[in-house]
Amino acid sequence: MRKLVFAAAVGIQDGALSNLAQPLVRIALKLLMLLRAHRAAHAGPGAYVPPDDAAHDDWMTNEQDLLDAVAELEAELTTHYVKDKIDATTGAGSAANVPKRANKGRMLLQKVNSIVRDGLLQAIRGKTLLSHLENKEYVTEEIENLNTITTAQATRLVSLTCVRLIIDIFSVMAKRGGSGKSLFQDLCSLPDPSKDSWPTVERRLLEAKSHLLTLRPADPEAVIDVMIAMQMHTLLQQGTLLPDEKYREAYRLVLATHLDSSDLFLWPR
Numbered sequence: 001m002r003k004l005v006f007a008a009a010v011g012i013q014d015g016a017l018s019n020l021a022q023p024l025v026r027i028a029l030k031l032l033m034l035l036r037a038h039r040a041a042h043a044g045p046g047a048y049v050p051p052d053d054a055a056h057d058d059w060m061t062n063e064q065d066l067l068d069a070v071a072e073l074e075a076e077l078t079t080h081y082v083k084d085k086i087d088a089t090t091g092a093g094s095a096a097n098v099p100k101r102a103n104k105g106r107m108l109l110q111k112v113n114s115i116v117r118d119g120l121l122q123a124i125r126g127k128t129l130l131s132h133l134e135n136k137e138y139v140t141e142e143i144e145n146l147n148t149i150t151t152a153q154a155t156r157l158v159s160l161t162c163v164r165l166i167i168d169i170f171s172v173m174a175k176r177g178g179s180g181k182s183l184f185q186d187l188c189s190l191p192d193p194s195k196d197s198w199p200t201v202e203r204r205l206l207e208a209k210s211h212l213l214t215l216r217p218a219d220p221e222a223v224i225d226v227m228i229a230m231q232m233h234t235l236l237q238q239g240t241l242l243p244d245e246k247y248r249e250a251y252r253l254v255l256a257t258h259l260d261s262s263d264l265f266l267w268p269r
Contacts, residue, residue, distance in 0.1 A: 001173065002029055005166060008119055012112075019076045020112040023069040027157055028166035030065045031056070035167065036174070056158045070157065077105050106154035114147040116162035124169060133168050 006029075009021035035051065042048045060066050086100040117139070124130035133139070142149070142161050153159045239251030 001170070005029070005120075009116065012115060016076075016080070017108075017112045017115060020073060020108060021116050023073040023076075024112065024116065024157065024160065024162060025166065026069040026072075027066060028163040029170075030063065030069065031059065031158060031163070032167050032170050034059050034063065035171075057156070060158060073157075077108060080104060080108060102151070102154070106149065106151060109154050109160070110147060110149045113149055113153075113160050113162045114142075117142070117165055120162065120165050120169065130169060130172055133165065133172070136165075136168065138164060 006022065006025050009025045010018060012018035012021055038051050038055075039048060060070070081097075081101050081104060084104060086097045086104060121134050121139070124133060138161055149160065153161075157163060236251050236254055240248050242248055242251070
């Protein structure tokens with residue numbers, strides 16, 4: 001999927017905008033890796049606290065991969081400045097060129113941001129797991145403002161909508177895997193007081209709730225289908241523990257055929 005997203009940036013027909021899109025995608029994917037590492041490093045009691053703006057800015061100025069991507073982006077912008085004769089020069093003319101360069105850079109980033117954003121939105125449209133991202137406030141506000149980005153966004157790349165959308169898409173997709181299924185099972189399984197304390201059970205339930213809300217299916221029936229599927233999964237798993245071998249084998253067969261092999265009941269298509 002990472003390769004597909006980058007290939008889409010490479011495939012933008014306007015070569016100049018494609019050259020701008022590629023480092024932006026690299027920045028988004030690197031930030032995603034850093035966010036995952038930050039989450040994985042969380043230990044101890046208390047809820048996980050995501051990195052704030054200061055942490056993001058620290059990464060942008062200290063992580064070599066991000067520095068390289070930003071340098072590539074700035075080099076491409078400089079090419080446009082030179083072509084339009086607003087390159088930084090010595091003497092009195094250089095000061096006059098500063099606002100011109102800023103405006104030119106913002107205009108180019110504005111164009112490539114909307115192209116990448118719209119491509120991502122088109123790709124996730126109609127996908128139950130991802131379609132809710134189209135209604136994110138930062139997405140709708142930008143579209144309502146006719147694709148205009150702010151001066152701050154032109155200098156703080158982590159705040160660009162296309163960067164944030166890539167991170168959100170991959171973050172939601174990451175929650176679809178096995179860990180997501182186990183969280184759903186937590187909602188459908190009876191807690192064992194001999195093994196789990198209440199704080200542990202509560203944390204699991206809240207994580208499961210968060211995961212279910214992240215899916216945001218198009219209709220309530222999809223939510224019910226997921227919950228029914230997990231109840232079936234729990235019933236079958238518990239059935240394999242029955243004392244009679246005949247029943248254990250029957251449950252194992254159904255479990256292997258309809259759930260474990262294809263996840264048919266676990267994830268609505």
